[in-house]
Amino acid sequence: MKNTLTSVILSIKPIYAEAIIAGTKKVEFRKKIFKREVEKIFIYSSMPKKMIIGYFTILEIIEDTPANLWKDFNLVGGISEKDFFEYYKNVEKGFSIKIDKVVKFDLEIEPSDFIEEFCAPQSYIYIEEKTTANSGFAKLGF
Numbered sequence: 001m002k003n004t005l006t007s008v009i010l011s012i013k014p015i016y017a018e019a020i021i022a023g024t025k026k027v028e029f030r031k032k033i034f035k036r037e038v039e040k041i042f043i044y045s046s047m048p049k050k051m052i053i054g055y056f057t058i059l060e061i062i063e064d065t066p067a068n069l070w071k072d073f074n075l076v077g078g079i080s081e082k083d084f085f086e087y088y089k090n091v092e093k094g095f096s097i098k099i100d101k102v103v104k105f106d107l108e109i110e111p112s113d114f115i116e117e118f119c120a121p122q123s124y125i126y127i128e129e130k131t132t133a134n135s136g137f138a139k140l141g142f
Contacts, residue, residue: 041124062095
């Protein structure tokens with residue numbers, strides 16, 4: 001069995017998804033992180049847009065306390081201090097996904113066109129090769 005890297009679809013609020021695409025948000029903060037090694041993160045802009053708008057690759061993932069993540073990444077996190085600490089309320093550790101290369105799709109993608117029985121993830125979902133094989137999703141960089 002070959003050792004392949006995985007992709008995920010990450011559900012991101014539209015305000016933050018657009019900031020990633022624009023290049024003003026350089027990190028994505030998360031309470032939980034992937035259990036597999038991930039190569040690409042497809043950006044699912046959640047309600048009301050509900051479309052995949054692009055993807056990014058990962059430079060590095062940092063695990064630390066929310067206080068330290070804020071100290072290290074507040075200038076590039078694209079989120080207010082109030083919203084950041086509200087998100088991490090009652091959490092001892094968090095993750096900062098440092099964004100590398102960002103690709104915006106010319107046409108936004110309706111996920112259910114490529115993934116059978118697509119249901120928007122609470123946080124993220126892995127994209128399985130068998131799910132997307134023989135679909136147009138491969139053209140998107142999968």
